[in-house]
Amino acid sequence: xxxxxxxxxxxxxxxxxxxxxxxxxxxxxxxxxxxxxxxxxxxxxxxxxxxxxxxxxxxxxxxxxxxxxxxxxxxxxxxxxxxxxx
Numbered sequence: 880x881x882x883x884x885x886x887x888x889x890x891x892x893x894x895x896x897x898x899x900x901x902x903x904x905x906x907x908x909x910x911x912x913x914x915x916x917x918x919x920x921x922x923x924x925x926x927x928x929x930x931x932x933x934x935x936x937x938x939x940x941x942x943x944x945x946x947x948x949x950x951x952x953x954x955x956x957x958x959x960x961x962x963x964x965x
């Protein structure tokens with residue numbers, strides 16, 4: 880949300896709204912800056928990361944944790960098949 884705000888793009892805070900506010904992008908077609916969502920459906924997603932390339936994203940894993948680099952595939956079986964592009 881804050882990274883895209885620096886580029887003049889407004890996104891809501893809730894991941895489900897962010898999913899609705901972005902265009903779908905297949906995971907194989909992700910570009911740096913695209914959003915990667917986790918959950919049952921996009922509207923009910925509970926986590927999001929910012930794709931940075933090479934199968935990596937940056938994320939804040941939970942409230943109060945430091946932002947970090949992580950694999951898109953880091954053991955979560957609930958990555959959604961489409962990312963989002965603002």
